[in-house]
Amino acid sequence: MDNDTTQLALSGAVVGGVVPFLVGIVIVGALIWAVWWGRRIRSQEPGPPRPDEQPRLPDSGPVGEVRERREPAEMPRGNHRLTSHRLRGHGNSSTRRAANQKPPTWNENGGGGPGRT
Template sequence: MTTPMASPDPSTSVVPFVVGLVIALALIWAVWMGIRFRRREPGPPDPADQPKLPRTGPVEEVREMREPDEMPHTDDGGSRLPPHELPGFGNAGSKRSTDQRPRHWSRDGGDAAGSGGPGRT
């Protein structure tokens, strides 16, 4: 006695094919649209449009030491100054230091490394 084999349902093979076809068409359409948008963009600038050095030559970096400003005190019990009213944020000038040598850390000064703490144990 032979049992007939069940015929496969056509939807199990057609649906994944249609979904894959739709995804492939969507990707082709996206690439095509990207190429169209890219063609509308302006090209790279000409060498004549590139920036040029000034006649005096390249601009050099200027380094100078500035005097530190004192933090304003409110000893009269007034309110604290908000950050935008503190000096040095565009509302108060700073002055050039007379000593233009760069400041270096002293060997006896405190720093975080080697502070004597045991660290994580």
């Protein structure tokens, strides 16, 4: 019997069966440790708010949706480049409420396709 071939076959069986088993044990141990660590951290966090700590409606009742049309902001004219903070009506200054509050309607005779009126 050839001893070299027997030893190689044995080492192949060890690598093919024992090493993956040990790697699996290490992975399972890491997962168990992660769950233990997560439960430990979660136990230190405050609990959910009590019912008396929950948000309540204002005394005036629920806040409704407000829809209104605004006048477009004028584009400033000048020789310098405009940056976002120089544009009006984008958070740094308010626009005026439009006199006509009726929303625009579609053209009844239009086909509805893009670019058609």
